[in-house]
Amino acid sequence: MRFTAVGKRVPRLDGPEKVAGRTQFGADIALPGMLWGATLRSTHAHARIVRVRTDKATKMPGVLAVITGQAFPTSDGEGVPVLARDKVRFQGEAVAAVAAETEEQARAAASAIEVDYAPLPYVADVREAMKRGATRVHDESEDPKHPNIAGVAEVKRGDVEAAFAAADLVFEDTFETPWVHQGFLEPHVSLAAMDPASGRLTVWTSTQAQFNQRADLANLLHLPMSHIRVIGLPVGGAFGGKNAVCVEPIAAELARRAGRPVKVVVSRRDDFFATRPCGASVMELKTGVKKDGTLVALQARLLFDTGGYPGAQHGVGASLAQGPYRVLNMDVKSYSVYTNRPPAGARRALTSPHVHFALESQLDIIAHALGIDPLQIRLRNALRKGDTALGGMEMPYTVAGKVIRTAAEKAGWQRRRRSSGRGAKARGFGLAAGHWSVWAGASSAWVQVNEDGTISVVTGAINLTGTNTSFAQIAAESFGILVERVTVHQGDTDTSPRNDGSWGSRVLFGVGEAVRRACEDAKRQLAEGLSEEMGVPADRILVSEGQVSVRGKAGRSLTLAEAASRAADYRGAIIGRGALSDLPFAVAVAAQVAEVEVDRETGQVEVKRLTCSQDVGRAINPMSVEGQVEGAASQGIGYGLCEEYIYGTDGTLLNDNFMDFRMPTSVDHPQYQVALIEEGLDGGPFGAKGVGEPPLVPTAAAIANAVYDAVGVRVKQLPIKPESIVRALSGGR
């Protein structure tokens, strides 16, 4: 198939305004008469709230509203209270909030609220939390032996016992990953206003999911959904951290009580320690193999730290446990475990980077023990068409092996030269793969053909990664016009069709397909509208290359503009509709080769080159896809080498800022090489599937494997710290 707009490298449509600093983010907007909101947050990791006294704060200058946990009898959609009610379960949990004339007044009043706490012992580690007699994070827990289990998922397949008995070798290893911030630069922010006449609430917010916000706000505020309008603003980074409600209900409730608009801007510190970062994990793997490297059995116990409130980690983690490999006998138990940490949120490919760090590191251990090339062991076991994958689904195509082989070939795997002989610096190569599944969810779009022949696309999907640009390409392709002739509008909950959130790599896959179907619908309407005038049945009218013509009759064609204005005379506006929730899961496989240099004396690891391959179905905008791959891989470098929450013994987060929580800077990045594999088409628009999350999945493991290749040190705990490499090399502990 030859494309005219799809597959072209189109710069992001919203790029120029962002580069010029003209984009209005949440912190930039203001309303007349606007108040500022501020929150009081728990200083304890775990404590009973004995009493909250707000009388002093209420009388402070400029204060118009003060709220406590009683303002919100219900918890949000994920089970997290907006303001703590009887108990605080993590340090930083919001306890009360204030609206005042100025930000300073609001902060001063918030800190004047007096809370009497009765401190409780706290539990901060999943292994501790799983022990019998562990401190209970939730009193009402039903399982007396394991009171802190928030959720369990199991995957059982084949006969694990028999398979271990028949295995030539069995490997047991434990891996750990830390708490990390998603790394978005724009802190949570929200502005709410309630119209006193209509009682309608409008909320402007930096969110990934405006329709979910609307549903949650209706619940939390006990308002009819029709009384709430959520306007999703341009988002300054999210990566899963802005899936759920955060300060939106606080701003809304304060606005309702004060009778004036209220803006809440979360401070950097609060954003770090009190929102929903990515949780830690401990993963115990027991794997049985044949001497030739064939995986025969996997037993795993995965513990995901979900913090003080429930999360979805266990289910996703269990489904990913086999990696992109064929494993016939499996027994995986996966738990979300409560601790006195912040509620764990999502981050790019929820739990997949955790699980694959463990799996892919262990696969390397196995390869080295058996004397098999790490590439060969992966190719031998790679999922093929018809294999059972992802906790039960059948693999629809054979692509994993090709993705892995491509990364290796492009990185020069066969010619690689390890140099660990002379000097302090040793070079090594590490290979890792990973998979992720993409669920399109509920997706919808409207497409209008305007009377000048341009196309307007309206969706309710938040544009995080340049998906609007890809929508323009899809519409341009459908009508055979230039991308410049398409405008894409991100509507709000009042002005656009409902959409699930911008998560799970689903937007281009699902909403992109909705856009394509809406275009087809609009084309059908055009044909029907012109059928009488053109004197032919609608099915003989063809819309392509910006023309409306009659099949088989050259010369009788109209321009899209002529056609649109005439069809509108007969039928009214031509508005195509695309709405779906019928796409199957798409599986995406990514593989990466990290080339690192390790300083044997200092333990410093530098990633020199990172080669990434991925099956993307179809790259609608290769420039954008490559950007996603490089961006995700760079996040993986941070996850692998430097990012972690460091807590003090009293449960205080010590590095609650970007100076001390270190993400790689521009000069810390290697040279990236990206290979996009356009196979495994999956029902998305023109065969496209989700691309944003999979490339974070293999990176940390690829780096860990490269470190081993360079200096023979196996690091099983992220981040890989220079200090632990030096210690291991000097033989100490």
Added chain:
Amino acid sequence: MAEPQMLQPSTVREAVRALAARGAVAMAGATDLIPAMRKGEIRPRILVNLKGIAGIRGVKRTRRGIWIGALTRVADLLDDPVIAQNLPLLAEVAAEFASPQIRNLATIGGNLCNAAPSADLALPLLVFDATAEVRGRSGKREIATSDFFRGVNRTALRRGEILTGLLVPRPRVRTGAAHLKLGVRKAMDLAFVGIAAAVQVSSDGKKCRRARVALGSVAPTPRRAAKAEAVLEGQVVTSQLIDEAAEAAVSAARPVSDLRASADYRREMTRVLTGRALREAFRRAPQERPR
């Protein structure tokens, strides 16, 4: 918190008078001061903005050496011809200092007076035996940079005194110098170990005449490693001698364990980096070639 009063002296004399008041804090680039105020670590009543003072900015050659005004911005050190010719190490350190945005504001005087254990610019000044020029109500005095730092964020400055400049003796012939630091990432990071070394070799290039080693981030203040210097001075330079000096440097380290690194790792890296910095300094020391 009350807003501090802002004073804008235009002479050193006015600044000194303003700083005598209780709660008065001197401000230059403010790249350390503003974050500390935001965190509530410092609550000044009066901010004395030194940036309007004429005559204590820029780099000059003087009879006693190179003079660097306290208000000279870190960015200015990068491309100053006098620095490039006489103290290239200072330009090297400046080039690795924080980020371009911070270098455009931060001053050399501010970096020293903030007296962080990790103060980058302290190390080259220590190995070049620089002197701090100080003015107070009772006049001028000079303090050796090795006596200037008294503790974390503490200097030898008395109330009402300001640092006006640094006097750096022109490095002697056949001197080589080097600086190395380790951080978690390559930019925008505080080093957890920083080492500078300067060595002067004999005319045949074989012996070490003079050695200076300075350590950063491994003690409450940037400091010299006198024992390491003593190991080297007067000796024929061998790889083994450098290893001994590196080992001796560790005894000057008083590291703490913190977010960035453990004390043990800092000690070990003091040894490794001192060895590397010394080797590089000897390599750079110009040798007089036999005719």
